[in-house]
Amino acid sequence: MKKVSFAEFGGPDVLRLVDAEEPHAGPGQVRIAVRAAGVNAVDWRIREGQFQKVRPIELPAGVGLDASGVVDEIGVGVEGVEIGDRVFGEGASTYAEFAVLxxxxxxxxxxxxxxAAGYPSVVETALRVIRQVGVRPGQTLLVSGASGGVGSAVLQIARDRGIKVIGTAGAANQDYLRGLGAIATSYGEGWAERVRRLGRVDAALDIAGSGVLRELVELTGDPQRVITIADLGAPEFGVRFSGEAGSVPEALAEAVDLIARGALHIPVEKSYTLADAAAAHIDSRAGHTRGRRVVVV
Structure with missing residues (x-):
């Protein structure tokens, strides 16, 4: 099968489309014929070696966590799924023709x-950080870097729970944020003052890791009311870094409910082939995403 892999840490040029042995479903797992794989910031952060001190991996390694596809192999002990079922979920090395979930x-x-490939990790992350930051219905949540996948999920989940949201994004994405129910404002010089004029901020999330933690702490008045998923310098400001996933099955179940009720929709901004995985990482790292990027197999 074809699979995207890298044998050394570095820039997107280390990615290779290689021939590899097909993986097989172990106990409690399923294998899918991949139809699409989600492109997440964690993919290129792992490729760059950013997490080697906390979550080391062996090289060569595959790329990707999220995928959608058709079940074609079922591991021991798995119930409630059949060959041919259309599923989405989380696994490993999902930029490939076959992947184990x-x-x-x-x-x-x-x-x-x-x-579907764009939902698993971002919904789990969104649910987790909303819970960890402790924001409640009727309160106001500030989301810095709100137009990407996680931000899009946070805005819609918060809205569904009766939480008021202020979202920051580039000028081109202001209407997009408003369409998701947020009060939108642009980042850049003077952004914190623009947020202050919008009213009290009870809690804040840093999605983009763009060096705004000091301002988020000032806006909330308490570093414990700020969570980041992208700024590894969080301890300097007393801010919590959220990196450990919670229950993915529970998150997927909630995602299914939200999607079925029409309360959650994250558009695919751009799709790529397996051969274009490097371009997907370049675009993801550049930011300014509106919704999700996916690799289509």
């Missing part, structure tokens, strides 16, 4: 494979 859910009716 350790957590999955049946895709809601009518959901395209491309869109």
């Amino acid at each position: 350790s957590a999955w859910a049946a895709m809601p009716d009518g959901l395209p494979f491309e869109e």
Whole structure:
């Protein structure tokens, strides 16, 4: 099968499309014929070696966590799924023609494979950080870097829970944020003062890692009311870095409910082939995403 892999840490040029042995489902797992794989910031952060001190991996390594596809192999002990089922979920080395998933859910009716691949990690992350930051219905949550996948999920989940959201993004994405129910404002010089004029901020999330933690702490008045998923310098400001995933099956179940109720929709901004994985990483690292990027197999 074809698979995207890297044998050394570095820039996107270390990615190679290689011939590899097909993986097989172990106990508690399923294998899918991949139709699409989600492109996440963690993919290129791992490729760059940013997490080697905390989550070391052996090289060569595959790329990708999220995928959608058709079940074609079922591991021992797995119930409730059959060969041929359309599923989306989380696994390993998903930029490939076949991948093993350790957590999955049946895709809601009518959901395209491309869109489905964009949900697993971002919904889990969104649910986790909303819970960790402790924001409640009726309060105001500030989301810095709100137009990407995780931000899009946070805005919609918060809205569904009765939480007011202020989102920052580039000028081109202001209407997109408003369409997701947020009060939108642009980042750049003077952004913190623009947020202050919008009212009290009870909690804040840093999605983009763009060096805004000091301002987020000032806006909330308490570093414990700020969570980042992208700034490794968080301890300097007393801010928590959220990197350990919670229950992915529970997150997928909630994602299915939200999608089925029409409360969650994250558009696919751009799709790539396996051969274009490096371009997907370049674009993801550049930011300014509106929704999700996916690799289509």
